[in-house]
Amino acid sequence: MLNYTEALHDGYAQSFRVDRLVHYEKTAHQELAIFDNASFGRVLALDGVIQLTERDHHVYHEMIVHTPVFGHGEVRDVLIVGGGDGGALREALRHPDIRVTVVEIDAQVVETARRHLSMICGAAFDDPRVQIVIDDGTAFVARTDRSFDVILIDSTDPVGPAKALFSPEFYAACRRRLRPGGALVTQNGVPLFQGEQLRASMIALRRIFRYATCYLAAVPTYTGGPIALGFATDDPGRLGEPEALAARVAASRLEFRYYSAAVHLGAFALPPAVLRLLEP
Structure with missing residues (x-):
């Protein structure tokens, strides 16, 4: 029986038994x-890094x-950068008035999700409100x-091609593509291990x-505690x-x-250690 071991963080790993490849x-x-x-x-x-589990x-x-x-x-128009597994796309499409553009660098992620991750993406890729851009x-x-009302950076960690998705130049380009009152959400890793990121x-x-x-x-398979999602806007009222x-x-x-309204609000109540990471 094989094991799949993720060793994203130095000196620490998690292992999954592979019951079927x-x-x-x-x-x-x-x-x-x-x-x-x-x-x-x-x-x-x-x-070598776990992206999601059923x-x-x-x-x-x-x-996110x-x-x-x-x-x-x-919100009427959402841009998802990354997200080729279709999970975020499927959630966005639950809002009937929303149109979504997904920009994924790797066509094989989308194709593989269609074939093997239907429990994650459903039929989201076939929805007429969706544009897939490779x-x-x-x-x-x-x-x-x-222009978009919300931009979601549903990326892997800042390694290889994904590194550019964490750059100031990219964040500035995203701001130019947001409509007034729009918001950018970024994947920023687990603060315990990825605080500098x-x-x-x-x-x-x-x-x-x-x-x-x-x-x-709090995503159990993202090791090291809760994951941080960055939230940026020119209109703080959009926090809710x-x-x-x-x-x-x-x-x-x-x-x-x-998700719930209460969880939404509580998610912005940050522990002191995380607040210190956010200090100028």
């Missing part, structure tokens, strides 16, 4: 593996999508003249946007006023497994 290949951009595990169901890993992906995908969407209140995210954002992003975002902070989500936020969530009639 579903798919493995080296794409033009990365090593891609999909396997089944008794505890977590279907698992996707890229370059058991707990909903935490990350609900929080619904927090900015409900906080904004009037391209480098930085190049697309720099080139496009389209979070600090660097916050410094860059605060130089570009009027307001930037982060919020937390409690009564209006609760009303929007209730009016949507959507059911969630992790």
Whole structure:
């Protein structure tokens, strides 16, 4: 019986028993593996790092999508940079008035998700409100003249091609593509082990946007504690006023497994150690 070991952090690793290897290949951009595990169901890993599992992906995908969407209140167009597994896309499409553009650098991630991750993406890639663009995210954002209400950076960690998605230049390009009141959400790793990554992003975002902070989500297979999601906007009111936020969530009639109006607000209540990382 094989084990799949993730050793993202120095001196610490987590291991999954591979009950069935579903798919493995080296794409033009990365090593891609999909396997089944008794505890977590279907698992996707890229370059040796767990990206999602069937058991707990909903935490990350609900929080990266619904927090900015409900906080904004009037979202019509969403850009997802990365997200080729379709999980964030599927969550965004639960809002019937939203159109989504997904820019994924690796076509094989999308194709493999279609074939092997239907429990994650459903039929999201076939929705007429969706445009799939196979391209480098930085190049697309720099080139496009389209504007968006929310931009989600649903990326891997800042290694290889993904490193550019954490740069000040890319954040500035995203700001130019946001409509007034728009919000940018970034994946910023686990503060316990990736605190400097979070600090660097916050410094860059605060130089570009009027307001930037982060919020937390507890994803069990992201080792080291809650993951930080950066939130940047020129309109801090888009964080969500409690009564209006609760009303929007209730009016949507959507059911969630992790997200709620209360969890949304609580996610921005940061522990002192994380607040210190956010200090100028």
